[in-house]
Amino acid sequence: MTEAWQHFAAALLAGDERQAYTILIEDTRPSIRVYKEIITPAMYDIGEKWLRNEITVADEHLATSVCDFALAQYTFQFKQRNRRSEKKAMFLCLEDEQHVIGSKMIAALFEENHWQVRHLGPNLPLSDALKSAEQWHPDVIGLSAAIPYRITALKEYIAAFEQLSWEPQILVGGRVVAMHDLRAYCGRQTRVIYNLDEVSAWLDEKTEAPADGVR
Amino acid sequence: MVSGKFLPLPYFLLDEELGILDYSRSASDIFLIGDNFITLVDEESRQKVSQYIQPDFSEIEIELNMKTKYDPLAVFGISVKWEGNKAHILCVEKTKEVDNLSGQLIKLRSRLSDTDFELLEKKEELEDAIERIHKLSGPFIPLYAEAGLVPLFGDLQADKLRVIEENILYRIDEGDYEQVFFDFHAVGEITDEGKKQLGQLFETIQLMGTKTMIVGLSPSQVRGFKSKGTVKAPSMASLKQAISEYIKKQNHK
Numbered sequence: 322m323t324e325a326w327q328h329f330a331a332a333l334l335a336g337d338e339r340q341a342y343t344i345l346i347e348d349t350r351p352s353i354r355v356y357k358e359i360i361t362p363a364m365y366d367i368g369e370k371w372l373r374n375e376i377t378v379a380d381e382h383l384a385t386s387v388c389d390f391a392l393a394q395y396t397f398q399f400k401q402r403n404r405r406s407e408k409k410a411m412f413l414c415l416e417d418e419q420h421v422i423g424s425k426m427i428a429a430l431f432e433e434n435h436w437q438v439r440h441l442g443p444n445l446p447l448s449d450a451l452k453s454a455e456q457w458h459p460d461v462i463g464l465s466a467a468i469p470y471r472i473t474a475l476k477e478y479i480a481a482f483e484q485l486s487w488e489p490q491i492l493v494g495g496r497v498v499a500m501h502d503l504r505a506y507c508g509r510q511t512r513v514i515y516n517l518d519e520v521s522a523w524l525d526e527k528t529e530a531p532a533d534g535v536r
Numbered sequence: 537m538v539s540g541k542f543l544p545l546p547y548f549l550l551d552e553e554l555g556i557l558d559y560s561r562s563a564s565d566i567f568l569i570g571d572n573f574i575t576l577v578d579e580e581s582r583q584k585v586s587q588y589i590q591p592d593f594s595e596i597e598i599e600l601n602m603k604t605k606y607d608p609l610a611v612f613g614i615s616v617k618w619e620g621n622k623a624h625i626l627c628v629e630k631t632k633e634v635d636n637l638s639g640q641l642i643k644l645r646s647r648l649s650d651t652d653f654e655l656l657e658k659k660e661e662l663e664d665a666i667e668r669i670h671k672l673s674g675p676f677i678p679l680y681a682e683a684g685l686v687p688l689f690g691d692l693q694a695d696k697l698r699v700i701e702e703n704i705l706y707r708i709d710e711g712d713y714e715q716v717f718f719d720f721h722a723v724g725e726i727t728d729e730g731k732k733q734l735g736q737l738f739e740t741i742q743l744m745g746t747k748t749m750i751v752g753l754s755p756s757q758v759r760g761f762k763s764k765g766t767v768k769a770p771s772m773a774s775l776k777q778a779i780s781e782y783i784k785k786q787n788h789k
Contacts, residue, residue: 372584374598378611378634386641393648400656419638421645442646469579470608 330363333384333391334376341391352433355395356426357517364388364422388422396429406437408527411459413441413450414495415474420467423495427463427520434524436461447478451485458487463514465495472497476506483508492520546627548573554589557622566604566629573625576602578609589625594618599630607631667699674700676707682714683782685775689722694729701737705744713746715782719775721752731760738769751778 325344332340348355367384370376376384410431412424421443428440441453454462462482466475475497482491493503494514503513514520539558540547546563548556554573563569567576577585578601588598596616604610611630616623673689673696686704690696708716718738726734738748750771772778 371599374584374588374596378599378630379637382634382638382641386645389645390648393652397652400652419642440649442649443642468609 324362326359326362326366329359330366330384333363333367333387334370334380336383336387338387338390341387342394345391345395352396352399353430353517353521356429360388360392360422360426361517382419385419385422389425392422392425392429396425396432399429399433406435408435408461409437409439409457409459410461410463411439411441411454411457412463412465413445413453414443414465414467415471415478416444416446417474418466418468418471418495419443420465420495423467424463424465426517427492427494427514430517430520430524431461434528447474447481450478451481454482454485454489459489461490461492463492463494466493466498467496469497469500472501472503475503479506479508479511483510492523494520540624543626548623548625548627550589550623550625552591552621554585554623563627566606567602568605578603589614589616589623591618591621591623602627604629670696670699671703674704676704676716678707678711678713679717679779680786682712683717684708684711684713684715685717685719687719687722691724692726692730692734694727694733697730697733697737701733701740704737705740708741708744708746715747715749716741717749717751717775717778717782718769719751720754720757721775723753723757726757726760728760735761742769749778749782751775 325348329341329344332338332344345355345359348359350358364385367376367381371378371381410428412428414421414424425440428438432438439453439457439459441450464475464478464482466472475493479491479493482489488510491507491511492514493507493511497503498513498515507513512523514523540549540560541558543560544562545560546566547560548563549558550573551557555571556569556573559569569576573589574582574585581600581602584598584600588596593616595618598614598616600612600614601609602612611634613628613630615626615628618624674686677685677687679685684707686700688700704716707713741748748769750769752773752775753771772781
């Protein structure tokens with residue numbers, strides 16, 4: 322049987338954003354499983370196809386864009402009145418990093434949990450990221466990095482965000498965290514996130530925390 | 537054999553182990569050349585090199601991420617042709633084209649998210665406007681020190697009543713009112729949920745020690761009012777009559 326993610330990958334490579342979106346929206350699984358079981362394996366598969374010389378870098382970029390489009394449409398249903406929520410989370414990809422899908426899925430999980438969310442997009446220089454953070458004072462800053470040679474830059478970003486006066490929680494994710502042990506770079510405020518389930522568990526923790534009545 | 541030295545593109549001549557036997561000047565302009573071709577290739581593309589640059593594929597084109605003097609991750613189109621146990625390799629850089637493409641895609645993406653965001657902003661503006669209209673559909677007007685009037689406007693649904701209720705309860709609590717008139721003259725339809733909500737509102741007000749008087753409720757609107765609060769609230773056909781009776785009573789006191 323062909324899995325949903327295989328249909329999804331095919332739609333992405335065909336540039337068929339309508340089909341891609343339809344596959345996501347018609348799936349009955351909860352959103353986190355749609356991210357984990359359809360989008361993630363499809364994107365990995367597309368990377369593998371490049372390694373197998375079946376597609377070009379240009380195909381990959383197109384597929385990523387279609388995926389981004391479908392994901393944006395899919396997650397639109399969770400964009401509700403979070404404007405008044407006190408919890409704010411900001412997400413970004415490092416400068417020179419275009420791998421945006423993972424952090425968008427995480428941002429969507431936050432939105433679904435009634436956080437105010439801003440995704441600043443791919444390729445964000447540290448100075449711009451800091452400026453946004455200073456203006457908006459997010460409680461959480463999510464950093465995403467996929468390219469191993471950018472690890473020194475990631476270190477700088479983490480160090481800079483840890484200096485912010487209101488001490489936001491910093492989450493670091495992306496492909497590099499599976500390839501390198503980043504914990505040495507991370508201070509008390511920074512947490513490495515290895516997968517979507519961890520994000521979901523972290524969000525549950527945050528949501529349940531005030532229930533003990535001692536806040 | 538003609539030397540590739542002056543080819544206008546990066547060119548390599550490799551042995552079976554991918555050792556570099558010869559290269560063009562264009563190659564040394566761009567790459568820091570060592571003994572083996574594999575050192576020029578990004579770690580994550582190396583699997584592709586060992587799989588596809590071998591005599592079994594006598595002629596093949598692949599893409600690789602390569603490390604140049606200027607860019608640690610540059611995309612190259614690689615054309616390979618084997619001649620016995622030697623490979624001729626031409627490298628054509630694609631980074632610029634790929635960057636252009638991804639630049640355009642990013643622009644599209646950000647336009648998409650801007651559109652999303654604008655739509656969302658508009659939606660929220662609209663919701664705010666609706667809430668404002670709801671609030672204005674049931675203002676609380678103090679008539680005398682101890683009596684107030686709430687003229688209701690338009691169709692009454694539960695969500696509208698919830699907004700109105702908040703304001704009314706706050707004002708009653710603040711002002712110590714003895715009686716509140718609810719004027720239904722300007723009301724259209726009342727939904728079933730709306731009727732329930734209204735009943736609860738009357739009940740709450742009565743619990744606060746304030747009398748409720750329903751004015752101008754038409755027979756078609758009355759159907760379906762079952763709650764205690766509504767039943768307990770006396771009603772009159774016209775506001776004029778209701779107010780003048782109230783004044784009469786006050787004067788008798």
